[in-house]
Amino acid sequence: MSAVKPKLLKGFKDLLPGEMLLREKIISQIREVYESYGFVPLSTPALEYKETLIGYGDEASKQIYMFREPDGYDVGLRFDLTVSLSRVMAMYRDIPRPFKRYQIQPVWRYDKPDPGRFREFLQFDIDTVGTKSMVADAEIITAMSDSLTRLGLKSTIRFSNRKVLNSLLAFSGIPEETAHQLFRVLDKLDKQGLKNVILELGTGRTDDSGDKIAGLGLEDAQIARIEQFLSLNPQTRSDAIQAVSDLFKNVENAEEGIRELTEISEYLDALDIPDDEIVIDLGIARGLDYYTGPVFEAVLTDKRASRVGSVMGGGRYDDLIGRFTGEPVPATGASIGIDRLFAAVRSMGGSDLRSSTADVLVTVMMTERITDYAKVAQMLRREGINTELYTGKQTSIGKQLKYADRQSIPVAVIIGSDEFDAGQVSIKDLGKIKREEVDIKDRKEWVKEKVGQVTIPALDLVNTIRSILAGS
Amino acid sequence: MSAVKPKLLKGFKDLLPGEMLLREKIISQIREVYESYGFVPLSTPALEYKETLIGYGDEASKQIYMFREPDGYDVGLRFDLTVSLSRVMAMYRDIPRPFKRYQIQPVWRYDKPDPGRFREFLQFDIDTVGTKSMVADAEIITAMSDSLTRLGLKSTIRFSNRKVLNSLLAFSGIPEETAHQLFRVLDKLDKQGLKNVILELGTGRTDDSGDKIAGLGLEDAQIARIEQFLSLNPQTRSDAIQAVSDLFKNVENAEEGIRELTEISEYLDALDIPDDEIVIDLGIARGLDYYTGPVFEAVLTDKRASRVGSVMGGGRYDDLIGRFTGEPVPATGASIGIDRLFAAVRSMGGSDLRSSTADVLVTVMMTERITDYAKVAQMLRREGINTELYTGKQTSIGKQLKYADRQSIPVAVIIGSDEFDAGQVSIKDLGKIKREEVDIKDRKEWVKEKVGQVTIPALDLVNTIRSILAGS
Numbered sequence: 001m002s003a004v005k006p007k008l009l010k011g012f013k014d015l016l017p018g019e020m021l022l023r024e025k026i027i028s029q030i031r032e033v034y035e036s037y038g039f040v041p042l043s044t045p046a047l048e049y050k051e052t053l054i055g056y057g058d059e060a061s062k063q064i065y066m067f068r069e070p071d072g073y074d075v076g077l078r079f080d081l082t083v084s085l086s087r088v089m090a091m092y093r094d095i096p097r098p099f100k101r102y103q104i105q106p107v108w109r110y111d112k113p114d115p116g117r118f119r120e121f122l123q124f125d126i127d128t129v130g131t132k133s134m135v136a137d138a139e140i141i142t143a144m145s146d147s148l149t150r151l152g153l154k155s156t157i158r159f160s161n162r163k164v165l166n167s168l169l170a171f172s173g174i175p176e177e178t179a180h181q182l183f184r185v186l187d188k189l190d191k192q193g194l195k196n197v198i199l200e201l202g203t204g205r206t207d208d209s210g211d212k213i214a215g216l217g218l219e220d221a222q223i224a225r226i227e228q229f230l231s232l233n234p235q236t237r238s239d240a241i242q243a244v245s246d247l248f249k250n251v252e253n254a255e256e257g258i259r260e261l262t263e264i265s266e267y268l269d270a271l272d273i274p275d276d277e278i279v280i281d282l283g284i285a286r287g288l289d290y291y292t293g294p295v296f297e298a299v300l301t302d303k304r305a306s307r308v309g310s311v312m313g314g315g316r317y318d319d320l321i322g323r324f325t326g327e328p329v330p331a332t333g334a335s336i337g338i339d340r341l342f343a344a345v346r347s348m349g350g351s352d353l354r355s356s357t358a359d360v361l362v363t364v365m366m367t368e369r370i371t372d373y374a375k376v377a378q379m380l381r382r383e384g385i386n387t388e389l390y391t392g393k394q395t396s397i398g399k400q401l402k403y404a405d406r407q408s409i410p411v412a413v414i415i416g417s418d419e420f421d422a423g424q425v426s427i428k429d430l431g432k433i434k435r436e437e438v439d440i441k442d443r444k445e446w447v448k449e450k451v452g453q454v455t456i457p458a459l460d461l462v463n464t465i466r467s468i469l470a471g472s
Numbered sequence: 473m474s475a476v477k478p479k480l481l482k483g484f485k486d487l488l489p490g491e492m493l494l495r496e497k498i499i500s501q502i503r504e505v506y507e508s509y510g511f512v513p514l515s516t517p518a519l520e521y522k523e524t525l526i527g528y529g530d531e532a533s534k535q536i537y538m539f540r541e542p543d544g545y546d547v548g549l550r551f552d553l554t555v556s557l558s559r560v561m562a563m564y565r566d567i568p569r570p571f572k573r574y575q576i577q578p579v580w581r582y583d584k585p586d587p588g589r590f591r592e593f594l595q596f597d598i599d600t601v602g603t604k605s606m607v608a609d610a611e612i613i614t615a616m617s618d619s620l621t622r623l624g625l626k627s628t629i630r631f632s633n634r635k636v637l638n639s640l641l642a643f644s645g646i647p648e649e650t651a652h653q654l655f656r657v658l659d660k661l662d663k664q665g666l667k668n669v670i671l672e673l674g675t676g677r678t679d680d681s682g683d684k685i686a687g688l689g690l691e692d693a694q695i696a697r698i699e700q701f702l703s704l705n706p707q708t709r710s711d712a713i714q715a716v717s718d719l720f721k722n723v724e725n726a727e728e729g730i731r732e733l734t735e736i737s738e739y740l741d742a743l744d745i746p747d748d749e750i751v752i753d754l755g756i757a758r759g760l761d762y763y764t765g766p767v768f769e770a771v772l773t774d775k776r777a778s779r780v781g782s783v784m785g786g787g788r789y790d791d792l793i794g795r796f797t798g799e800p801v802p803a804t805g806a807s808i809g810i811d812r813l814f815a816a817v818r819s820m821g822g823s824d825l826r827s828s829t830a831d832v833l834v835t836v837m838m839t840e841r842i843t844d845y846a847k848v849a850q851m852l853r854r855e856g857i858n859t860e861l862y863t864g865k866q867t868s869i870g871k872q873l874k875y876a877d878r879q880s881i882p883v884a885v886i887i888g889s890d891e892f893d894a895g896q897v898s899i900k901d902l903g904k905i906k907r908e909e910v911d912i913k914d915r916k917e918w919v920k921e922k923v924g925q926v927t928i929p930a931l932d933l934v935n936t937i938r939s940i941l942a943g944s
Contacts, residue, residue, distance in 0.1 A: 003795065008517065012519060040828060049479055049481065069481075271850050355512060384508075393605075
């Protein structure tokens with residue numbers, strides 16, 4: 001046969017079972033947390049009309065996979081889920097509001113691929129549409145925290161407010177047009193430190209690789225004011241609010257941003273959420289232009305996951321949905337970086353990915369008795385034990401056990417003619433080998449020999465397997 | 473604000489929360505059944521190279537959304553999951569075989585859209601790759617049956633075998649080139665009946681609307697042989713095998729197809745599966761060209777779902793994956809029609825779609841005490857009760873209750889200043905209204921008035937809600 005060369009597109013990836021099972025588990029745990037807050041699922045098409053997709057500025061448009069479909073319409077693959085949510089809010093006017101929706105679907109961006117960045121990736125978005133209440137923002141923040149805890153990850157959620165940052169512009173005498181650039185520089189604080197950020201606000205700097213980074217060219221007096229703001233180092237949420245209130249006491253219209261910070265803070269205090277779990281970090285800006293109020297992000301605090309960066313982030317965007325509805329529709333939400341969380345969970349776990357859903361492999365020693373083995377497998381399934389019946393071409397039990405071992409199936413059932421005659425079954429505890437960290441050479445022996453193997457009456461099969469699985 | 477007109481592409485659809493929640497439930501129940509057999513998940517990209525996608529014949533190619541991506545490559549949106557599975561088998565040679573994978577992802581086909589057919593739809597595929605064992609086919613068949621039972625649907629699984637149908641060609645003296653056309657006509661047996669099928673094999677017929685349907689132009693003697701085959705009316709699986717063995721006793725190479733039927737039949741007999749649950753229906757051909765052995769399909773038997781047609785179907789395709797691997801890789805599998813199952817489950821259920829994940833809405837009577845309501849909501853969540861805190865702009869409790877009612881949230885918690893002072897809460901059983909089929913006019917009253925409402929000590933909140941939910 002002449003074969004077609006199998007290739008993946010650059011920037012795209014397959015998820016094999018081991019990765020898929022872990023990813024599905026992560027998604028399902030986060031979903032449970034958001035459902036506990038009453039968020040409901042939505043699904044929208046991958047393709048949208050060009051007119052729907054554009055309008056986020058040139059940069060986004062260049063990233064969209066756009067083409068003319070056979071009916072002659074210009075369409076594109078969605079590059080985020082927010083634009084689809086906006087379209088949905090405009091099309092179905094009778095959706096009860098507030099609409100608390102989550103959506104877990106892939107998006108596509110024609111972007112420069114690198115090891116951690118793909119051109120197709122799964123987005124898990126949560127948004128509350130149709131309310132100005134800060135409780136909506138607070139709930140997205142606390143659910144972010146809850147879901148990371150649920151995944152066994154230690155985290156800090158940091159939040160600030162775009163209105164407060166706009167007051168910073170007024171406080172520093174910086175024109176609004178510079179806001180976007182300024183916020184981009186502020187977002188580097190975490191990685192680059194205050195000193196480098198100050199340089200980038202002024203004349204620019206040279207990075208470690210010798211590359212020149214242009215500065216914003218702000219005046220010294222302006223930079224001094226920003227430095228004053230960034231150097232506020234409040235220990236608690238209420239300290240932060242006090243500090244920013246004092247600093248901006250002569251700034252016009254500063255009250256609303258501070259009120260929003262305060263309302264979220266009061267919610268968190270009422271729920272006794274410690275000051276180091278969810279913190280006000282005034283410098284957080286988040287890159288996107290469309291945020292109008294609270295902005296927030298989650299970072300992992302465990303050292304093993306420290307290189308992962310922000311794993312969730314978002315903010316309030318009260319003016320975006322109006323592009324479709326023709327009237328302002330307030331909204332707030334966050335995106336969860338499933339790929340980053342996956343990396344974090346892996347870096348914490350250390351163990352092999354389990355690539356099987358089966359807890360038991362029923363091996364087949366005597367192919368002529370295949371239906372007897374099938375009956376054993378079916379009986380185990382009826383008892384709620386996920387069971388694979390070996391259907392491959394290997395007739396050697398050793399090779400069938402190796403198959404189980406490679407897929408991390410923890411238990412194998414072996415029945416030969418002696419066992420059939422005596423009404424017995426043999427059970428091999430393959431998981432024990434992994435747990436006791438038998439090295440590879442010994443493992444081969446262990447799999448092959450009758451180590452970890454017991455022969456019991458057939459009637460005890462279910463209970464014996466249950467107790468092995470309970471111990472593993 | 474000037475608004476962009478929100479539009480969906482023709483043939484595409486949104487799934488709003490009510491539909492999504494039911495669809496997710498259906499998928500999760502089927503997945504559990506297939507995982508109980510040891511099937512594991514796989515995910516592949518939406519976009520594949522053109523060379524990967526084509527090769528299924530012109531008809532398939534015309535249905536593919538194809539375009540040139542910015543790097544200059546010709547790519548297309550996948551139109552099924554089998555081609556991606558084939559590519560995966562060729563790219564990752566060390567995947568343990570048999571590889572029992574399931575995959576739940578959308579596919580895109582530029583097809584004439586009609587009410588039941590979309591250009592983007594979710595496919596749920598299950599396949600076992602790398603084994604010729606009929607046990608693999610039998611397991612896909614029994615798991616199909618198990619999963620429909622799990623969904624509460626009564627069904628019959630019908631299976632036949634392409635090798636047996638090829639023997640029918642030999643038996644009837646029909647050239648192999650006609651196989652595809654013949655099988656397409658045979659597949660109409662269920663809908664059109666034997667008489668119309670016979671006409672289509674010969675000179676053709678005129679359908680109810682007066683349209684002329686061309687016939688295959690077979691000779692009378694050939695048609696007589698096919699009629700003889702189709703008129704076998706075996707009552708059991710073993711009768712069917714006996715009948716076809718007798719009929720084909722002089723047909724060369726008829727043994728292998730009959731052996732395959734027999735092996736599956738023996739498996740089903742060993743598991744005591746009744747003859748009317750999984751039946752041999754010799755006329756089943758399934759349209760696709762690439763099947764090489766067993767073919768099967770599931771139909772629902774309940775009258776209310778009778779118009780839905782076949783909800784699952786598939787077969788063995790031992791020659792398809794070789795296009796990528798360069799060597800034959802045996803495989804068998806089925807596709808599940810999620811949209812059709814959705815329609816069936818809905819037609820059986822009759823009740824409204826539940827469009828909320830929350831079991832409780834904590835209403836907010838006194839906005840100034842929002843953090844107290846937040847504490848109640850958070851406490852309920854910690855107890856495992858999905859709870860939404862009302863964050864909308866309605867201040868009237870009646871309107872907040874209407875919001876809960878519209879989303880089918882079954883319980884509302886109401887706390888006014890009297891209750892706060894007395895350490896009490898009021899609970900309204902909104903589900904009761906639906907269960908007792910109060911008509912719409914009375915329902916409005918019921919929601920508004922204190923019907924179905926109890927006031928209890930705050931300490932009894934969790935237990936009272938649990939008992940209401942248990943009874944609903």
